[in-house]
Structure formats: C-alpha cells, structure tokens
Amino acid sequence: MRVTVMGAGGFVGARLVQRLREQGHEVLAWQRGAESDFLQPMGHVVYAVGLTADFRSKPLETVEAHVCLLKRLLEHGQFDSLTYLSSSRVYGADGPSDESAKLSVAPADPSDLYNLSKLMGESLCLHSGGPRMKIARLSNVVGLRADPDTFIDQLLDEGCRTGRVQLRSALASAKDYVALDDAVAMLAGLALADASGIFNVCSGEAVSNGQIVELLQRHMGFACEVAAGAPVLGSGAVDAGRIQRFLGFSPQPFAVYFPEFLADFKQAKGMT
Template sequence: MVNELLSRCDFSSLTYLSSTRVYQKVSSGREDASLSVDPNDPSDLYNLSKLTGEAACLTDSRETVRVARLSNVFGPNAGSDNFLDSVLLEAQRDGRAIIRSGAATAKDYVALSDVIGALVRFPSHAKSRLINVASGVNTTNAQIATLIEGALGTPVTFASDDPGTRFPNIEIARMTSELGIVPRPFQTAFTEWINS
C-alpha cells in the first residue's frame, strides 16, 4: 500500500507513521541503530510490516518523504484498547486493576499532544528523514501502578512476577533539535490525563 501511494500520488510532503517497537531486540534506541527481526517469530510480524513501510519511504528519492517512529502514545482517545487505556478503564470500572506483565517492564510513553506537536512540524522543520517521536525516558509498570493508585485511590496489582521487558531508551535528539519539541515528563502528562 505504501509503495502504491509513493508511486501513484503527488504530494509536497509525506510522513509515514512507524513504531519504536522496532527497537525491541536491540540495545540502542537511536534512529541509525541496526535492527534485528526474526521472520519466524510471530511477535515480529508487526515490526516487519512497519520496517517494510519504512524501507519503501526511505528508499524513495524525494527528501520530503519521511518516517516518524512513534513511541507508546497515550492521551484522550476514548475506546482505545492500548495498555494504559485498558488499565485505567479497569481501575475506574472495577475499583481495582491487574497489570498482566511484570512490574519491572519498562517502555517509553509519550503524550498525544506532544506527538501532534511533532507531526505537524515534520513538513516544515524536519531535516532528517527518520525521527523518533518519544519521551526519551522509560517508565516501569510499577511507576504506572503507583500513579494510578495515587490519582484514583484504587489498588493495582501484577498478575506476573516475571522480570519484564525493558526496551532501550529512545533517543530524541532529532525530535528536540529539528522539530523543537521537548516532551513533557510522563508523570506530569499522565497525571493530567487521568484527572481530565
């Protein structure tokens, strides 16, 4: 589909939305990191689809065809089934929540308002063709549980005591220097979202 769009459409700028999940199996969250995927691993199917779209865009000769690798986006988007939305909904609905992954699992989360601010600047400000859109700081499930308990007064427990998955810290130097976006700290943005 991306190839068809690139070959058939005329546009002044195109930004393909990819994912920082492509860094899952590497130690660096830099845009120029060599990535690792395994076509035999069912969990890599999503990463392979994103990287295929990225390859189509980045091999296109037009400098205005770019890629934004989005972190885990959170914010007002009622009805979403992403991790943070589902945990919050469960806490509000049931008066408690159970997180199915380990307390030490750590990922990068970025506020929707910061993502929008970054994306609207891609056509006019981006010099690089590949830019991470993230907070640049990992947040653990334990930290998320503490924030929910503090804001809602509901207990949050963990169904698993596994050591969890830790993604590499996502590098955001290009986002801050080229797009002029400094993302809000997770705790600030998440607390505002819960209380809105």
C-alpha cells in the first residue's frame, strides 16, 4: 500500500517510516512545506506533525502544526484514510481514560494549549467528512532519541552528567508508558486498517516513579532522591482495551522492555 507519513523526521514518524518500508509498503516521507503534494494520491496518511516539549514557548507554531496545516490537508488532500496522532495527555490527571470519556480543559492555563490544539485537530478530522478518520491518542513513548525532552530522558541526562537524579514528583506518581516499537506496531496496524474513530495507543499499565527509580539504580547505578514536598502527579494507566481488541496486540510490560532500553542507551552512549 501507499502510505504518506507527515512528520517523518520526528521520533515516532521516522521509526514508523522504517517499519512500514520493512513491511513492503510504498512510503512517502512528506517534507514540511511541500503542500503541493496534497494534490497527488497520498494513499493512507499518518499525520505525525506536532510540537511537544516546546509548545509553551511556541503557541502559534503549536496551533499551526496541530490544526492549521491539518485543515489545509483535509481541504485539499487526496488520501484514502488519515490517522491523526494526538496524545493521551488530553485525559488529564483525573477521570476515565477510555475513548468515549468527556474531557475538560482550562483555556487560561498555558499548559492546556497543547490539549486544546490536539482536541481541535481531532474534532476537525472526525467531522470533516473525509474517508476513514482515525485518531491515535499516543501515551508516553520510551525509546532512544536525540534530545532529552521527556521525563525519562531528562532523568538519564541528569544521571549521566552527575551520577544522581532528583525527582520533583513523588515516587507514587504514575504514567502510562509504551515502548517505541510497540507504539509503532500499533500505529502501523491502525493506519492501514479499515476503521475510524478514536483509539488509545498505549500500554494500559500505570508505571510509577518508584518503578523507574528502582531500575535506574539497578541498571545505571544512579543515586536517586526525591525533592522535599514533591507532589503526586500523573494520570496513571490509559485504557488500552479498544486498541488491543481491535489489533489483537498486547504491548510489552514495562519491567520487560525498560531494562532492554537502558542497555541500548548505555551502548549508544559508549557506557558498556
């Protein structure tokens, strides 16, 4: 099949391009600015364009990436289906995390700009009248990346520089983490599937800071401490029922893939 990956230079997009090509598909890695390509047959489109860590300092660029470029694609694009990469962050810290849950945002909170823009992108897709619109709410992805722009990456960066890490959230804080290869496997399956609607692309497992710290101490030798008065943060596990039933796929447990990730990290950094 022909698949066009928008955001192919990103962390998830690049690995998705690699996997789809390994499966024998014709994959077009869309280059930012090449909007004339929208007028050509794009096949199945995966929309992985977006900002993450720097969205607070780049609000206009965030909305352009998550909404405005998407609007132009929906208006002019020639595609068979579209899979829009959203985020499980939209669920917030409390409440249910199934795909039918009602969500809340606070426009006055600068942190909610990300959620607002992703939800607008989701709504545009679902109500544009286009063919086979799929929303992939992606949870926290664990894998080797160039820039330490996630919580785990920042801990590893700090530990490699100082030999110790300090957590500013309590050990009981928990999030849903999913291995990069598992996330990409689910995205590839979803992108080519005859389906529509919202799917959580996640592990369904709540991983606590305490679990992360224990493995960093055991495998990396880092000393770990928690800042005084650190709050309990995080949204816990994300409901993985729909994606697992639809694809018949069960992601690896954190206790299995995270030590393997740490071994790969050490090798990449020349620490072994």
